[in-house]
Amino acid sequence: MDLTAIDFPDICWRYGVFYCIRTGTGRDKKYCPWSGVKTALGEIEQKIWCQIAEALIERRGESPLLKCLVEWKTAHNYAHISKEEIRKEALQLHVARLFDNPLWADFVPFNRKYRPDALKSAHLVTVINECCKMPGEVTQEQIDHALNGTIACPCCGRWSLFHFCEEQMENEIGMEMTPQ
Ligand SMILES: [Zn+2]
Incomplete structure (x- = not known):
């Protein structure tokens, strides 16, 4: 995918989508889970979405800010989610640029600490x-x-x-x- 043509609003996470894709018939029938993300660009597989988000953030020189979001999410991990989930949530926050949104509940404490x-x-x-x-x-x-x-x-x-x-x-x- 051509990253130069993509900006943060294009891949903003609207909601997650989940399908069970059926392959084969009869005894060979298999169900394959597919987790995706609904974006302005359409549905993107979650793993691919994370890769695009990571690449875009790096391209924009905002990796240090992503690191702060991961650290913040790790320190406030009340739901005890996995490291992988934390990184995904940090990517969602970053792409949505919530750190610039005064309506974000963590706007004041996060920025007080990091920005x-x-x-x-x-x-x-x-x-x-x-x-x-x-x-x-x-x-x-x-x-x-x-x-x-x-x-x-x-x-x-x-x-x-x-x-x-x-x-x-x-x-x-x-x-x-x-x-x-
Ligand atoms: Zn209180």
């Missing part, structure tokens, strides 16, 4: 979620997309009710009350 410059232009807000009752940073975009008043807690990741950190509210009120 502090990416947070310079971000709209950060300090909130306290009901579950952990600890101040943490989220993006304004995450607040704008709150579901029934809940957002993913910056401390534990659970969706729960939140309120703005008091310190910040005082500042805001203070600013409002400052005479012109």
